Amino acid sequence: MDSLKKLKKQVLIYGISFSLLSFSLAAMTHAQDSQTISAPTHNAEGTSNADTSDAKPWNNGPLVTKFHMLAHANGEPFFYLGDTAWELFHRLDREEVDVYLSNRAAKGFNVIQAVALAELQGLSEPNAYGHFPLVDNNPLQPDIKPGDNNDYWDHVNYVIERAEHHGLYVAFLPIWGQWVHPKWMEGINAIFTDYDTAYSYGEWIANKYKHHPNIIWVVGGDRVPETDIHTVAFNGMANGINDNDDAHLITFHPQGWGDKSSQHWWHDNPWLDFNMGQTGHSTRDNLNVINMMTIDRNKQPIKPSINAEPAYEDHPVNWKQENGYFRAYDVRQNAYWSVFSGGAGFTYGHHSIWQMYDEGRKNINFADRYWHQALDRPGADDMRHLKSLIMSYPYFSRRPAPEIFEQTDGDLPVVASMGENFVMLYFADSSAIKLKPDAISLSKSKARWFNPRNGAMTEFNADIKGNISPPSALDREMQDYVLVIDL
Numbered sequence: 001m002d003s004l005k006k007l008k009k010q011v012l013i014y015g016i017s018f019s020l021l022s023f024s025l026a027a028m029t030h031a032q033d034s035q036t037i038s039a040p041t042h043n044a045e046g047t048s049n050a051d052t053s054d055a056k057p058w059n060n061g062p063l064v065t066k067f068h069m070l071a072h073a074n075g076e077p078f079f080y081l082g083d084t085a086w087e088l089f090h091r092l093d094r095e096e097v098d099v100y101l102s103n104r105a106a107k108g109f110n111v112i113q114a115v116a117l118a119e120l121q122g123l124s125e126p127n128a129y130g131h132f133p134l135v136d137n138n139p140l141q142p143d144i145k146p147g148d149n150n151d152y153w154d155h156v157n158y159v160i161e162r163a164e165h166h167g168l169y170v171a172f173l174p175i176w177g178q179w180v181h182p183k184w185m186e187g188i189n190a191i192f193t194d195y196d197t198a199y200s201y202g203e204w205i206a207n208k209y210k211h212h213p214n215i216i217w218v219v220g221g222d223r224v225p226e227t228d229i230h231t232v233a234f235n236g237m238a239n240g241i242n243d244n245d246d247a248h249l250i251t252f253h254p255q256g257w258g259d260k261s262s263q264h265w266w267h268d269n270p271w272l273d274f275n276m277g278q279t280g281h282s283t284r285d286n287l288n289v290i291n292m293m294t295i296d297r298n299k300q301p302i303k304p305s306i307n308a309e310p311a312y313e314d315h316p317v318n319w320k321q322e323n324g325y326f327r328a329y330d331v332r333q334n335a336y337w338s339v340f341s342g343g344a345g346f347t348y349g350h351h352s353i354w355q356m357y358d359e360g361r362k363n364i365n366f367a368d369r370y371w372h373q374a375l376d377r378p379g380a381d382d383m384r385h386l387k388s389l390i391m392s393y394p395y396f397s398r399r400p401a402p403e404i405f406e407q408t409d410g411d412l413p414v415v416a417s418m419g420e421n422f423v424m425l426y427f428a429d430s431s432a433i434k435l436k437p438d439a440i441s442l443s444k445s446k447a448r449w450f451n452p453r454n455g456a457m458t459e460f461n462a463d464i465k466g467n468i469s470p471p472s473a474l475d476r477e478m479q480d481y482v483l484v485i486d487l
């Protein structure tokens with residue numbers, strides 16, 4: 001059954017791939033001389049034909065895996081651009097839900113990560129309407145009441161439907177991992193301690209919500225299995241979902257564990273369609289971002305991978321105020337390092353928004369503003385420029401390309417990505433590189449600088465065969481650039 005499901009998820013995309021080969025990659029258009037990367041018109045290899053405002057991404061068919069990338073069943077690429085809203089179901093009322101979702105859709109996000117049995121008093125504090133998810137904290141007894149809009153799960157359904165309205169997928173975590181493995185959470189007791197209970201809950205939640213077209217299932221929730229009981233419970237829940245929903249992808253969100261993503265624990269499990277990792281909030285200039293994606297890229301069998309919890313914007317570094325806060329530059333650095341190292345997308349997070357911090361709520365780890373005050377922080381807005389850049393060039397041929405240059409100066413690594421007729425190099429600081437002429441042909445190349453803060457392109461006026469370094473910047477927040485070379 002598992003192999004049949006995997007085949008169903010992949011056969012459509014591989015089948016259509018061969019029929020698309022007759023299209024010329026040269027037919028792809030992108031704004032060569034414009035000052036900003038605009039909404040793309042995609043060809044068969046890489047990108048969308050312009051959608052109408054009412055079109056929804058799932059009109060292109062269900063999500064499937066295509067080698068290292070995600071795509072729709074009709075061949076349309078899907079660049080996973082997530083936002084982190086762990087407490088969305090649990091803490092926001094319907095008016096707030098609409099404010100949040102409309103803001104994220106307008107910024108170009110296409111996935112919202114949210115949790116049903118939430119982390120922050122998810123079983124002991126009700127949602128905005130006074131409803132609890134379970135009867136007596138029993139996962140085999142979801143608290144269901146007759147009628148519409150009468151219980152916790154009706155509100156979850158409302159949120160998913162409103163996300164659907166805005167063209168957003170929900171990366172749906174049935175639980176936060178503490179309900180399997182409490183670990184550092186004082187006063188929390190595990191409620192999933194055996195296979196059958198976890199399987200039954202996975203089966204129930206899959207059957208309740210699988211009719212929505214905009215679901216991506218995410219097992220785990222900031223935990224990894226550290227005992228046989230944890231392994232059995234997480235596997236049970238994943239199998240309960242997998243056996244009852246063959247239309248939606250499944251992945252696993254782990255605790256930050258150095259350079260290890262979900263592949264370290266689950267890669268060969270048939271229910272795992274793509275990998276997720278967490279590079280976390282402990283340090284600036286975290287090279288595990290690059291290392292993790294590189295390891296995942298080289299893992300067999302091939303599965304896409306996404307950094308689904310990098311450093312959150314406005315999160316204190318290593319959870320200590322005296323270390324300062326991650327800001328927009330740190331977000332961009334994590335994003336470009338992740339994607340250029342082979343990621344099939346990226347998840348943004350804001351420290352106030354994941355917890356939906358607001359007046360009257362406990363402040364977790366020194367959040368410096370309320371969630372609604374954080375909606376328009378610059379790091380969130382910067383993500384649209386990454387997505388537009390990636391989607392404006394051939395998509396499925398994109399790969400890491402460390403072999404095309406040597407770094408001649410600088411403290412931070414330059415990361416290169418290339419595909420059919422293009423090269424991109426992300427400079428996180430004033431590092432210098434020299435391209436290797438035997439690795440790429442530069443005879444007909446055109447180079448431009450891409451500003452990841454505003455999406456603007458400016459001409460590259462230096463010698464492309466000489467030492468290359470980005471435009472000078474006055475401070476850390478302004479120092480990163482992408483060199484885009486059309487070959």
